[in-house]
Amino acid sequence: GHLVATVGGASGGGKYFNLDKADLVVHDLATGTRRRLTRKNAPEENAGKAIWSPDGNRIAYAWMIDPNATELRTVGVDGSDMTTIFRDPDVPDLRPEAWSADGRHVLTVLHRRDRSVQLALVPVAGGAPRVLDRLGAYWPATAGYSPDQRWVAYSAKSERDRGDQDIFGRLLDGEGKHTLVDHPAED
16 A cells, blocks of 8 residues: 655646655646656655745755655656755754745755754755754744745744744844744744
């Protein structure tokens, strides 16, 4: 049997991706074809969260090599040009959240070996990520760009350490973290 879990959704081009036996698969709704984009070489390897590029031609995804190593990769929807854009031995786990509108960065949550979490912009062309915020030892629920791409909004542990999440924002061309929602509920 197949274990299938949707991890992304549909692109504007009538395609969607999912996980099939821990590999990333693209389905073309118009033609009914499916293309396996990744191939596990070891039992512990598997694809994690995946997201469409703004033009719908590429997918960024987490690829777990083993429980202590995860890479951020991109691949074309036709299976071409598979590229590792980020790997760091001090980041055993990561999660891509959103592509920038120009396709140059992937907003990514980095779960570091020291149990801290960072929100960072990872350049698609390679190079060091730009850390936007250090989030302590809590994995944020979600992160994304504002429609005008000037802001990044994300949920993270409340700054008052209540154990819940609030919503924060950060201007990409400026300094400072702004609390957008501060409430006792899980935001």
